[in-house]
Amino acid sequence: MRYRDPGWDLDWDLKWEKGHCLNTLGHTKWQLSRSTLSNPSASVPKAVKRVHEIFEKPTFMKNVNGGDVKQGSLGDCWLMATLTALANVEGGIERTCVEYDTRIGIYGFVFYRDGEWIYSIIDDKLYLKSPCWDSPSMQRDLLQQIDREDVERVYRKTYQTGSKALFFAQCKDQNETWVPLLEKAYAKAHGDFASLAGGWIGEGLEDLSGGVTTELLTSDILDVDGFWDNELSKVNEEFLFGCSTGLLDGGYGERDGISEGHAYVIMEARTLKSGERLIKLRNPWGKIRKGVWEGAWADGSKEWTMEVQEELGHHFGNDSVFWINYDDFLRKYQHIDRTRLFRDPAWRCAQRWIGVEVPWKSQFNEKFQIKLSKDGPLCLVLSQLDTRYFKGLQGQYVFRIHFRIHERGRPGAEDYIVRSHGNYLMDRSVSIELPDMPAGEYSIFMSVTGERDTSLPSVEDVVKRECRKRVENDKLVQIGSAYDLAHSKGTAHLEEVARLRKLKDQQRASESRQKERRKLWERRHLNREITKKQTKKNNEKRDRRKAKAEEEAKKKAEEEAKKAAEAKKKEEEDTPQKKEAEKPKDQAVQTDAVKEEPKEGKPDEAETGSSEGSEKSSEEAKEKTASDDKSKDGAEGDPKAESKKDTADEKPVAQPAPAPPPAQKAYDSDGDSSDSPVEDWEELYSDDDMVRKPRLAPAGPPKTREERYESDEEGLPDPWNAICIVGVRVYSMDEDLEVRVVMEGGELLEGGMGKKGEADLDNAQVNAGGEREKLEADSTAEDAKIETAKMQDMAASETVAEGKEDVKECDKRENDDATKEVNEDSKSEGSVDSDRSANTDKTVDSTEYDKMDSGTSTPEVIATPEPTPLETNKELC
Structure with missing residues (x-):
């Protein structure tokens, strides 16, 4: 069985009119249909046959010659020029076909694509210009009009035999097959034949040889003599050259016979005995007297002599091959593709x-x-x-x-x-x-x-x-x-x-979270310090009130003792009067009778005095009770106050209490809190904090796409x-x-x-x-930043050595602070416990917070990146 390529079967693709092997994705160059296949004027392949069916005595790479290449119905002159140039190098074409079997019909080629060699395996099926005998065609109708018995054999001999029957590239030798098979393998590597339309000789030489191509403009050549001696003279040895003209002018006409926008290949560079420098070029069209130079040294020109023809081995009438003077070459050709070979x-x-x-x-x-x-x-x-x-x-x-x-x-x-x-x-x-x-x-x-x-x-x-x-x-x-x-x-x-970007984003997020948590921690820490100061100030105010109340109670006690002494003294003075009142009644009667007249004159004064005394006693008793109640909290536990209370209880019930002085307020404010330290509380807030403005109206339904995006954005391309x-x-x-x-x-x-x-x-x-000066200024500033960073790194290294001694102590304080912070966070920032006020002098080092809230505890987040190789900010792989 002969080999059939299942993934790139030309015959099956043509009969089913798919065109996958011919046309590119989304563009139809050859329209396959019943009408086009039967139309003799339609430029589409009409049939597919194998090599043994096309050629009478097929050969493969028996005689590889650059002059054997002929372009077909595809605009791949650049590839034909590539094959011509590579065929002039010994073993150049043979190295592209690594293995083949003509009997089975399988061929393996290699091409250099994107830095590596790829292979392309094909069968021996090729496209033909004319349809098969069994298909309706105008050629068959014409032959059928001739009364011959072997009409079908004549048809095949005329239209489907030899290289001339091929639709695409072919060899001038009617039995050679390497050109169409290599073109087919190259088309398969690219997906289809239409992909080969248009290109550059240099790119084709790179694909087939693995060399490196440089684009040259003849106007840019500095030393034309050096270019001839060092490069053109080494053609087919170290370099391969392709050339073209008219590309920069956009024309497709002729320049003294040279076709514009067409690829030519340099086959040879010779210096004659007379010193004349000539270049041999070839047009891949392979047609006689078409697209060739018509100036000096053209075929039949006056410059040719028998000696020169013998020296160059040139014969007039060679298809598409001509010689041109070096100076004329530089004048007529604009673009040169130079490919270096690594042999x-x-x-x-x-x-x-x-x-x-x-x-x-x-x-x-x-x-x-x-x-x-x-x-x-x-x-x-x-x-x-x-x-x-x-x-x-x-x-x-x-x-x-x-x-x-x-x-x-x-x-x-x-x-x-x-x-x-x-x-x-x-x-x-x-x-x-x-x-x-x-x-x-x-x-x-x-x-x-x-x-x-x-x-x-x-x-x-x-x-x-x-x-x-x-x-x-x-x-x-x-x-x-x-x-x-x-x-x-x-x-x-x-x-x-x-991955690096994600890692960097995670690091940024971790650093941002650390900064935010640190900011919150500092705010809580500052709040605790301010609260401690406020609590201390409140306690001092309470102590001052308590001391003032005790002083007032002491004064009241002294006044009460003084009044009690005066009352006692008065009572002692009134004792003789009471004794006189206890004398015999007759004496009292006589006495009363004697003194009755003067007393009758002032009855109102006696009544008024007794009334005022009783009112005074009641007011003193009320004031004493009120003062005792108010000073009970402040003077509770005071032995002096208790002794005074006992003394007051021991007084006789009949004895009226002295009137206390008017009551005075013991507080200078309604509550126990003192005035707030406004300066400290303001440190908790910053003008940079974003304050959300109140919403004036409830949010409405979500906007549509037309409402979210302005009309100017419609119809614009994607980002x-x-x-x-x-x-x-x-x-x-x-x-x-x-x-x-x-x-x-x-x-x-x-x-x-x-x-x-x-x-x-x-x-x-x-x-x-004017960005040049800006770049220089930026580089100077960057150098200054680098020097500053180096100095900071040196200082930081010294600080690290000193700080190692405090690591254990910091760890211990960290645990204590963490426990404390959890307990404090569960309470309101405004409320202060009495136990917390006892720790007013205890502070927390901020470095402990960095250890406790580092990003290392967050999954998939690296807080501190690993040092890069060679202590630089770059990573080599």
Whole structure:
């Protein structure tokens, strides 16, 4: 059984009119239908056959020749020029086909894609221009009009035999098959044939040889003689060249026979005995007298002589091959793709791939570091993904990349060693080549510029569109798998960036919580101190009232004792009168009779005196009772007060009590609290605290999307979300070559882009905007901050050594304070217990709070990050 490729079967795809092997995702270049397949003028493949059915005596790579390549019905002249250039290198084409079996019909090719070699296995089925005999066609109708018995054999011999019957690329040799089979394998690697339409010779040479391409403009060549001696003269040995013209002018005409916007390949560079420098070029069209040079040294021109023809081995009439003078070449051709070949086995290659979140404004950021252990040549390439492999899902963004090489530790814009040569046309990669790079450590600063075309569909839109039919979409699965595979190169780096960002966010959150808890702790601590002061002041006021009450009670007691003494003395004076009143009645009668007349004259005065005495006694008794009640609390437990009370109780009931003085207030305020220490309480509040304004009206129903967003926002594109997968490849002859990815362990600048670098000195925007002086000022201030931080670190290290002795004591105080704080937090901040007032002199060190409320107790949060390698804020992986 012959091999049939189940995943890329051209015959099945054509008969069922799917077109997955022909057209890209979302774009139909060849419309397959009954009408187009039967229409002889329709430019679509009409049939599919195997190699043994097409060629009479098929051969595969029997005679590989660059002049054997001929372009088909696909606009892949860049690929045909690539095959032509590589065919001129010994073993160049043979190395792309690692294994094959013509009898079974299986071929295995390898291509270099995104920094690695991939394989593409195909069968031997090829597209044909004409339909099969059994299918209706105009050619069959014409042949049937001829009265012959072998009409079908003539049809096949005429329309379906040899290289001329193939729809796509072919060999000039009618039995050679390596060109169409290699083109088919390359198309399968990219998903379909339509993906090969349009491209650059340099990119094709990179894919087939694994070399490094540099874009050159002939107007930028400094030394044309040096370029000839050092590069063009080494064509097919160290370098391969492709050239084109008219690309920068947007024309598709001719320049003395040279087609504009078309790819040509340099096959040979020779210096004649006369000193004339000539270049041999080829047009991959493979057509006679079309798209070839018509000036000096063209076929049949006067410059040719028999001696020159013999010296160059040139024959007139070669298809699409011509010679041109070096000066005319530089004058007519504008664009050159130069590809360096690494044919020396001493070359070593190291590469790394990362994902970059592209900002709106591009800046240089350190992303890679390389280490060389010895001097030698160096070639460095910075490339992005080849979108040709997942055409249709490339999205809206287009990226351009640049880089600079600095000595490690010297990121200044004026300190770079070399920078990449900016490409105008090829945007897949940029490169630099150094003939002798000293050993050492170097940093690569990279800049990615993104442009967005909103007229193109995004990846999400394409997926939605293709899934709208809700049927199995094999083409979407194929291109989607290639898209996922390509972007998986940066997945590890993006995940690492996300992990570091999450860790940094957790650290920020932990620090924020610590600051907030510390602020609350300080406020509670300050509240306790103020409350203690207030309690102390209240107690002092209570003591003053108590002392004042005792003094007043003492004065009252003295006054009462004095009054009691006076009353006793008066009583003693009144005792003789009572004795006289007890004399014989007759004497009393006589006496009364004698004294009756004078007493009768003042009856009102006696009555008034007795009345006033009784009222005075009652008032004194009331005042005494009130004063005793009021001074009972203040004088309770006082022996003097108790003795006075006993003395008062021992007085005779008949004896009227002396009148006490008017009662006085013992308090100077309604409560026991003293005036608040306003200055201390104000420290609890700050003007920076956010105060929520009262809501004037209840919240209404939730707003709709139209109400939440202004009408100006409607119809705008989605937010900027550009991610570019970038890889660096370093070629050197150093066996100990190392390439590292710079991951910043501290603050992630520009979304994980790494340490910022200065803009180029010749950056027009920076120079016009005056940002150069600003950058210099910022760098000076940054240096000052670094020096200050170093001094603080030295001082902190000395303080740490002194503070180790107090660790145990702090731990003990921490536990005591934690228990105390829990008990105090359960109570109101305004209420104060009498036991708490006893600890007014006891304070808590704030460092203990930091230990108790550190973020280490929170799951998945790291309060203190681990030190990074080499004591720097960067992490190397």
